[in-house]
Amino acid sequence: MKSQRFARGKAAWCIACVMLITSFGPILGIGAAEANAPGTTEKPVVSVFQQRRTLYEEMELLTSVPWYWLAAVDQYERTITPRKEQQQQVQQVQRVTGFRFKEAFWSGPLNPDPEDRNPATIELFGGVGKDATADGAADPTNDRDALYTLASYLTSFGYTEDDFRIALWRYYQHDAAVERIRQFAKMYKHWGKLDLSDSAFPLPLRSSYTYRDTWGDRRGWGGLRIHEGTDIFAPMGVTVRSVCYGIVETKGWNPYGGWRIGIRDIQNRYHYYAHLQGYEKGIEVGHFVEPGQTIGWVGSSGYGPPGTSGKFPPHLHYGIYRDTGSTEWAFDPYPLLKKWEQAERSKKNKRATK
Template identity: 55%
Template sequence: MALYRKVEAVTQIPWYYLAGIDQFERSVRRARRDLPKENGLISIYYSPRQWVGPLNPNINDTNPKSIHFFGGIGLDGNGDGKADRNDDEDVLYTFAHYITTYGTDKRYIKIALWEYYQRDKSVGIIMNNARLFEKYGLDIIDKHAFPIPLRWNYSYRSTWGDRRGWGGLRIHEGTDIFAGYGTPVRSTSYGVVELKGWNKYGGWRIGIRDLNNNYHYYAHLSGFEKNLRPGQLVEAGQVIGYVGSSGYGPPGTSGKFPPHLHYGIYKDNGITEWSFDPYPSLRNWERQERQRKK
């Protein structure tokens, strides 16, 4: 936070946008093997040639003047006379300075991000990260809750990858948590509601994206929590809907299987999105919540 605030004071880019960018970069790097991992506190990455300039004979150049001469983007953010791509403050300042060339208010920040990432979804994720950080601070990234209140009756096992036949042969991309009709369903993380409505497979369903760029999918609901809407910020443990048996047909279809929550997680790596087994995470969040209640 101290570093975000320091760069904010110099560039006038609000700290939560800087945090949102940094968190997006961190989640993408952890999801892709072809990208370098974090080399410090800040996860924004510049290649050596991008930093020092494509024709610069010194690939490790830290002289701001020669870097500028050769068309590099590296800047000295902490006033030590060096533009070092391994220095967190220089890296963060360089990205913030790039944004200031477009402007410092929200609409110009969005334009700058689109020009940099060339992907609407990446821009949307970063802007929502910023909204979450602005409202809740930095301490919410790894806070989670089990999707069913522990005092209610429920059961589940690992069902990810099982075969499903309705609508065509496919694998089961989630874990089924069986519970009675009307059992509250809670958000497992802090995040933003991306989707709410009907799907012929999932019935009444909700999609929420968290700060780690995970998309949490809650399906077969009997209904939604009142006033829940796309774009809304939600907290870990907040009730978002209720267990049902909707789906496998046109809007309103229900009762083709026992009531349960289908819970899935999808990861975005900045290019594409795929599902992964949520069962280990569910077991971990359930255990953590039980420990907190002791």
């Protein structure tokens, strides 16, 4: 209780500062970050990651909710929102964040006007919408209003990680959603940055390997099924690498995949590596991995009880799955593999010519 009163006191003390940041951000080089350098006429280029980070830190200053938790919820919403809808939102209101409360939560479940923007009537009907910019409207399409409301909702349950998880479960009513957001928060906190988009091909380019698009091919062992991935054939013991920044979600034996490992990335994609010969020392569930980091070696394990090996030529089965918020489905990884392979080869060639 003492820590909560302190946090609320801190929020009250900081609100004037945040309002000044909101109003004069361009002048101070904060928020929109549009101020020009002395003696220049061109506006500095500010990435969307920088803009988001600034907003998250403004809200952290105001509410004491760590920026990486706000970033995690925002990113989760972005990953479960269809791309077409994301593009429409950006075109209509030029947002840099992706979070938007459900109408019933924002305006109140009993509010006769689901698009109510009046903070007073929203509160009267039990809604959560807040006005963070003092313009008289609690607008869910306004970045600061949306993030401040999110932080206020989280802290209404308390200030610990467990409190945040309870709040998120009450909102999403889905254990997987809460776990994804927790994973994202841990990744953002660990690396201290928002841009975790770098990638790598799963095998070293200097190694001997071959692959083609095997998506949808028939498989017979264990029952008739289709092939949900791409097989990359290589000699036994070739290094297998993480293709992304991510967190290890699963590790161990699978009758179909043998020694396998699963990694969740910040785009809410699950990367599945199967038929391994073994694992790199220190790779455990909950650990963080980076693009190009060794996670194991090519093998021929699987199609039987633990330890079964040699029923097929050594290769890496690589699959990728996307979480939509309600279900997880596989998609063809071959185009991504080609893209990552070409991108890494291009980087190597550029370095070689310097």
